[in-house]
Amino acid sequence: MSEIDQIDFEIIAALRNNARIANKDLAEKIGLAPSSCLERVRYLRARGYIRDAHIEVDLTALGLGLQAMVAIRMNQHSRVGLEAFQNYVIGLNEVVTVYHLSGANDFMVHIAVKDAETLRDFVLDSFAERPEVAHIETAVIYQQVKNWNLVDQREE
Numbered sequence: 001m002s003e004i005d006q007i008d009f010e011i012i013a014a015l016r017n018n019a020r021i022a023n024k025d026l027a028e029k030i031g032l033a034p035s036s037c038l039e040r041v042r043y044l045r046a047r048g049y050i051r052d053a054h055i056e057v058d059l060t061a062l063g064l065g066l067q068a069m070v071a072i073r074m075n076q077h078s079r080v081g082l083e084a085f086q087n088y089v090i091g092l093n094e095v096v097t098v099y100h101l102s103g104a105n106d107f108m109v110h111i112a113v114k115d116a117e118t119l120r121d122f123v124l125d126s127f128a129e130r131p132e133v134a135h136i137e138t139a140v141i142y143q144q145v146k147n148w149n150l151v152d153q154r155e156e
Helices: 006-017 023-030 034-046 079-090 116-128
Strands: 066-074 095-100 107-113 133-141
Touching: 006 023, 006 034, 023 034, 066 079, 066 116, 079 095, 079 107, 107 116, 116 133
Parallel strands: none
Antiparallel strands: 066 107, 066 133, 095 107
């Protein structure tokens, strides 16, 4: 499967929690010499286990205090149609993330808007009016909690 070990998983988990951590601090947290830690991080990047670092945006501070997940079921299921719809959705400013799913719904769309009225208008204008959409279900997100710990779940 992969050529990484438990220490590499600990490095990845620490970087997921704080991608800007100094190598010296990361090495201390993991229990490695700084040079060994840097070598492992470079290895993880070179092999594609770590692709990039991102900042986390406080959507509420930007005036986007209401988040929701919108489940969308399509009328038809052609590759071209699904890809076209996905490209349309990811181009909408209110959209945070788009998930293409198996199961009853085809897409789950994470959106962030100012308030409930804006949410209603967005869903009606952006999804309900589209002829390829068969069903929409909206769920307001009360709280988001992320699991920054990454555990090695490979079979021995």
